[in-house]
Amino acid sequence: MPKPIIEVENISKLYRLGSIGSTTFRESIERWWLRFRGEEALIRKIGTKNSMIPSDDPQVGPEPNTIWALKNVSFTVQPGEIVGIIGRNGAGKSTLLKILSHITEPTEGQAIIRGRTSSLLEVGIGFHPELTGKENIYLNGAIHGMRKAEISRKLDEIIAFSEVEKFIDTPVKRYSSGMYVRLAFAVAAHLEPEILIVDEVLAVGDLCFQKKCLGKIEEISSEGRTVLFVSHSMPMVLRLCERAILLQSGCIKTDGPAEEVTKYYISYGHSCNPTQKIWLSPQEAPGDDVAKLHAVHVLNKDKEPIENIDIREPVRIEVEYWNLQSKLHPTVVLHFINEEGICLFTSNDFNNTVWRDTPRAPGLVKATCTVPGNFFAEGRIFISVAISSYNPNDLHALAREIVSFQVIDRSEGDGVRGEYTGAAWPGVLRPMLQWEITVQSA
């Protein structure tokens, strides 16, 4: 067996939270001073009063206001493997990619990388608006480690792939965003590194171009090169990767065949995405001096907390928040997001126009949104909750993907898919619609 192309040994990464300013400066001075005097024990106490992380958080770091974005992560990747890295937002996926791409260093541990690496953490990074398409191909290629001669050799191919031939001598600031992305991905697709690190850059461009990108990644993988692929899209991970690693709170939760890991992620991996979330005191709750979240519940039509909901049944989303003022009219906004990270739709409580114009007074407010049955497609639905006010637009509180539930289609014949029992029923929603049928001739 050849040496693994990537060897990650006990990598941990500590991040300091909060903004950098005179407070952090004073704290670093205090730390140096205590270390200088040998009073290491006291160092932990610096800044405790400003700490934003509850001490029972599993990721809490050794010093106040620090957090382990990654903790003791180890794995190896063999040449030619395509590994999907999945996990919730904040599980440490991006941090891991940043370390493997050499962008930052781990706090502990090491990674050995045996091959030329290119990382695509963002498409079109380093493009300069004033330069023409062609000039940007050279610049962007060079930023990703290509030699000039290499780029010249592939120039025609890159331009053809990007489908922007006509505008190749126009400054990219005149490009439409689609053209911009196409050109950027075209460069990226021709990098030919031994290891390619990709972070969800595929969620760009039109459908046709996305397909082309996927095809290119499949082509790269079939050439025996190694790919690390971070994605929220389980179908994409399943399509591209044979192996997946699930990160949770900075640790590896499972590592194995992509099918098993994604299944695990979808069904059990969301224990940290419960159907309810409660913040007991305003101090710990997300929000500002206008509104703070208190609780979010997912309920069935009988107002019982529920995780698995029948596709035919309505779902009630209850949001409780502390309104702390009477001047602004804050509104609760719900984002419904599916497993692929697609925001299906958003809704706010101004749909209730009476409430919209009702004067506010400080106090606890409960807003309930009911999504009818026969509306969602089956699968996991995540809900992000925001409290905003409009004109001027302001975001007061935000909890991303804070609760979730599973929509189950039992295929009993009276659902949208009726008697159809084939594998997949396409579409991100599955609404039951009104159909009128008249027989025009006998």
Next chain:
Amino acid sequence: MKNNKQKVPYEIIIKANRNWFYIDWRGLLHYRDLLFLLVKRDFISRYKQTILGPLWFFIQPIVTTLVFTVVFNRVAKLSTDKLPPFLFYLCGITIWDYFSRCVAATSISLISHAQLFEKVYFPRLIVPLSNILSNLFSFAIQIATFVVFYIYFKYFTGAGILIDPSPHTLAILPILLLQTAAFALGVGLWVSALTAKYRDLSLLMTFIIQLWMYVTPVIYPVSTIPSHWRFIMAINPMASVVDLFRYAFFGTVALSLKYLGISILITVLTLVSGLLVFNKIERTFVDTV
């Protein structure tokens, strides 16, 4: 098992707290094309949507020189070692401008590219190096301007007899330019490393560079400084550079060689320490953006 064709297996070890002296020379070499493409980018983007374009590099020093001539020579009556004041100031400004432009550009090289550095790795040192190179272009325009006036004053005015360099001293010009570049890079690397976390210093840089010009013999000759103060000139490498730059063109009395030695020593120390400090900071720079 099939044999790998590669001569040297490419292997990178990414780990914490690598020692101070680890500098990725191999990476720098690999990315040399990027260096020139960044220079080209600077060049193209700088003159886009300007009417006069590179002419600004010509206008700016001329106007500064005229102002200096009026203020420092006519009004304040500072000595210019009997040289034509206009030529005297233009000479100092030419080399000083290169230095100040380089320092200004390199000292924000980390901050101004933070977005890029967050997303892709290449040796960060490429950026300050490209700043040093792209500013050579403005220097070229300025020195050409200077040479035109120099020829005019030397051959077409009465002051020409006072301008009397020995021909071989012109050979030190490239060395002076190299020293300026090296010192500016060293200072710039220090500043960008120091401002990675706390930005205070970057707000002060314009101010510091301006003051620095006054402790450098740009608007006055070294000969006007009392000899017991001249040691200050020695610890400021730019003092000896500016003085020698003038010496090369005018043949005026220069600082003693002792000062030159110290100035070169300080330049080397600044550059080497700047490289090490920058290299240490850039590795986790993106965490503090």
